[in-house]
Amino acid sequence: MSDESDATGGRPARVQTLLAHGGLDPHGYHGFVNPPVVHASTVLYPDVETTRTRAQRYTYGRSGTPTTDALCDLVSALEGAEKTVLAPTGLAACTVAIAAMVKAGDRILVVDNVYNPTRKFCDGFLTRFGVETVYFDPTDLQTFRTLLEQPTAVVFFEAPGSVTFEMCDVPAIIALAKAAGAVTMMDNSWATPLFFRPLEHGCDLSIHAATKYLAGHSDLLLGTVAGNGEVIAQVRKTWDEWGENAAPDDVYMTLRGMRTLDVRMERHQRNARIVAEWLAADSRVSRVLYPALPGAPGHNLWKRDFDGASSLFAITFKGRPDADVVTFVDSLRLFGIGYSWGGFESLATLQPAHAMRVTMDWPQDEAVVRLHVGLDDPADLIEDLDQAMAHLG
Ligand SMILES: Cc1ncc(COP(=O)(O)O)c(C=O)c1O
Missing domain, CATH: 3.40.640.10 (Type I PLP-dependent aspartate aminotransferase-like (Major domain))
Incomplete structure (x- = not known):
């Protein structure tokens, strides 16, 4: 502002x-x-x-x-x-x-x-x-x-x-x-x-x-x-x-x-950045769709126009059987499975991205898991993601 x-x-x-x-x-x-x-x-x-x-x-x-x-x-x-x-x-x-x-x-x-x-x-x-x-x-x-x-x-x-x-x-x-x-x-x-x-x-x-x-x-x-x-x-x-x-x-x-928006957003942003960077370095994840991350789609526009980033972003898994991605989400313990975002809690949802657009293609074999990073300790969230990803084989 x-x-x-x-x-x-x-x-x-x-x-x-x-x-x-x-x-x-x-x-x-x-x-x-x-x-x-x-x-x-x-x-x-x-x-x-x-x-x-x-x-x-x-x-x-x-x-x-x-x-x-x-x-x-x-x-x-x-x-x-x-x-x-x-x-x-x-x-x-x-x-x-x-x-x-x-x-x-x-x-x-x-x-x-x-x-x-x-x-x-x-x-x-x-x-x-x-x-x-x-x-x-x-x-x-x-x-x-x-x-x-x-x-x-x-x-x-x-x-x-x-x-x-x-x-x-x-x-x-x-x-x-x-x-x-x-x-x-x-x-x-x-x-x-x-x-x-x-x-x-x-x-x-x-x-x-x-x-x-x-x-x-x-x-x-x-x-x-x-x-x-x-x-x-x-x-x-x-x-x-x-x-x-x-x-x-x-x-x-x-x-x-x-009244606490600024304090919460600062923490959401910091936590999301830590979690997103960890995910970007993990070879099991194909893409991290978070404009605040250097190299992510839309990063240059975000950097030019926005003063910060919230803590909602997505990761993709390419070429994985649907059942594996479902098991990954089901295995998360700190991330609840639920729509919405913006609260103190961390959430994950499997999103049918290819069904939600008419002008842009989305690869059928690229599953999208949306994450909302809450106010939890990011080290715990990373441990949770890591243990759940172990199920991907
Ligand atoms: C981008 C966006 N706009 C609007 C809404 C609608 O908000 P509400 O659930 O309060 O109707 C949502 C809800 O998820 C949303 O993600």
Whole structure:
């Protein structure tokens, strides 16, 4: 993040200070450090006239509470955004953002390594409502340029993709899309706002599955969409029409989790680097798909554009029978077998990479195991991987 930001009541703040202060208003709440967890539908008005003018800060539980305002303020400050909208899940944040910016007859471009449920929304819901989705290869800027020759309402992308970790040239994607008049949106869950801020690069919306690193403890689902001006106003309008509210306890828990985001990300990053380097040196592993690793696919783009890396990456095994790779994953003791990521715990999943794309081939004989490196001691994680890999023969 640009070191100086202005989100603590006009005082410049650095990221760690923002994380410690953002969204707080202790003297608004009798001196209590944290905001209250407001469980609310009804809000009372002093008189009929005020119900007509709506001249009071809160009007109905769905439209915002002191709890949601606190989290929105913090996320907006970190992302350099005017406003943030909170959704009940990361997926809901992606879908409400896309839906807000399209109408029947539109065509959108979506990166081919997109989170699979976002793809399902595009292929299912959007298709039914007359919006066409065309997928683009994140590594092929020339074809992307050609695709933009046809009218394009939205360009939606992630960097890196969260299964096979291809990086796209984010600044170039944004510049080309903007020149073509498309609204740009990035699912920024992998990097967190600590390591990448899409709006600084001209992207219209930065989206998070706050479920992951922002909340950080694998105990809730939440999504955020941050942006400026007309675009975020349009997202907020669709969000309001859909009634896509996040629940107060989840909002509060996310805010609580974010106070330690910087500390956790530093440790996640360090642990992931140690584990990834060990894996890269092991001949049983064919590739380590972690853009932060020198020599890994997308490393140069990551190094140029990002301030750090989270701890989600993949390894591949080439030419191994499926049963061997299954045994490897089943034999892990510290890595749980589970989807999701961003919590304190380490996870592993076997991913069907070849079935999840239309523009990019994936070798049928290259199995992808995605790892999330948690806050465990990396030496223990390496021992665990080593003992499980012994089963590969
Ligand atoms: C990249 C990415 N975006 C969005 C989501 C959706 O988040 P949620 O599970 O909160 O709906 C996920 C979940 O795994 C994800 O990996």
